[in-house]
Amino acid sequence: MRGNQSPMSSQTFCGSSNMAALSSTEILGTWRALPGNASIPGWRSIDLFQSGTCRVKAARHAPGNEEAILIGFSSAKLAPTSQLPQGQGFRMERATLGETAGEYQWLAVVRQSAGNLELFATVVTDVCGLIDSSDSYPEELLYQRLLGRVRGWQEFMRRGREGLSVEAELGLVGEICLLRYLFDEGVPLFSAVDGWKGPLDGLHDFQLGTGAIEVKSTMAAEGFPVRIASLDQLDDSQCPPLFLAALRFGSNESGITLPEYVSNTRHLLEPDPAATRLFEQALLHVGYLDMQAETYTRRFSLGEIRIHLVDSEFPKLTPFNIPTPIRRAQYELDLALLPVDNCPLSDVLEKLGVV
Structure with a gap:
């Protein structure tokens, strides 16, 4: 000044x-x-x-x-x-x-x-x-x-005024939804928001305790398809234990819009200004702006959440299990075809050493 x-x-x-x-x-x-x-x-x-x-x-x-x-x-x-x-x-x-x-x-x-x-x-x-x-x-x-x-x-x-893509809007809803579940399981507000790395282009959406959680969201009515963006995304050797949290949403009038998810989460974070600051920074990094809120009118209703441990038995493509000449790949994984058990979030957080 x-x-x-x-x-x-x-x-x-x-x-x-x-x-x-x-x-x-x-x-x-x-x-x-x-x-x-x-x-x-x-x-x-x-x-x-x-x-x-x-x-x-x-x-x-x-x-x-x-x-x-x-x-x-x-x-x-x-x-x-x-x-x-x-x-x-x-x-x-x-x-x-x-x-x-x-x-x-x-x-x-x-x-x-x-x-x-x-x-x-x-x-x-x-x-x-x-x-x-x-x-x-x-x-x-x-x-x-x-x-x-x-x-x-x-x-x-x-x-400019373009806002989030339809895919990015769904992805953000899924990540905020999981963030809310972390609060419900007793993870301190600041620790939960500090561990949210998806908006910051982290390798995994949440880095918590000794490991990580990758979040995928879908609105598919049949199967449980999730899109894996890279060979590193499900590479559990980099940040074990690694969990894949998949959320299936429907679209109906009883659902919640993205701005409502944001507003409700802000309300929960009110007791902790430091957590609020991190949350607002994350929203900016991912491209969510309040002045564009009226453009996000879709209502999301969570129908199912399943969490799987990504280990040696989990089907995945990584840099170590594909031919060497393949440098880059994206693929779709149908979780409905997996025989592995669904892990309760409380057990996941205990294995990560968070609670």
Whole structure:
């Protein structure tokens, strides 16, 4: 953040919590009401609302006349500017507001000069909605969610509007579903989310304790086909013991959408801000963005889950049991034809040394 800032000039716009939702048009009008190109460096702001212990202001910064939103925290520990989300139309930074700051620490989300103003107003409207709907959350949890939402918008601008493919949507539903089962079996929230490596392009979807779990999802009505993406995916020599968890979903009105899976999991993670941070980062890595949630309308109903130990008796292709000239392969495995027993998740976690 720039040094030698003068105290902020402040006007009151709406100081109460539980505000009516702000629109992009109102945000743009608020910025127009602020003095621009001031000769004295510093922030000019208008109070928007307060949610819980957090305060929110619309602002401009002189001398660059940059539109911004300021979020004040009374207790959360904030990262330095160098560790905050940067680029793709806007940036986030720590802000110094001078005497009027009181006991608050301030974060600024600031439009870059090349960023589209109308799109930035949409970003700010969404961020305001997130903060206002989180008035009962601890500040540290809200702070982590705010960082995730800002990174999500920057990723949205970088990736465009295509969203997840149908196959990737199903895969993410399956992995989140297994994550929820880990919670149910007593795996600590942070340990479970920290072990979720699928979104980070890990060799296996979950690395837990002394081994790993590979997750496969299908919507096939007959058989139990799962697609194996590489020769290494079921190579149990790299991370033993290795288990294959396969989930079969149906599609009906009683099912749950991907955004609902995400929202429900966020609710479960509320007691642990560190686990929440890892979960939000995983969603970004896999390409799930809240601003695309309305595109995911399919409802998934879990019909069956089976877990198998991948050992020397398990049918698989690996680099060590195929002819040497074959370097790469993908194949489909029908688990319905396997004679091996299904392993309860509780036994799997015990063998992994997790519980």
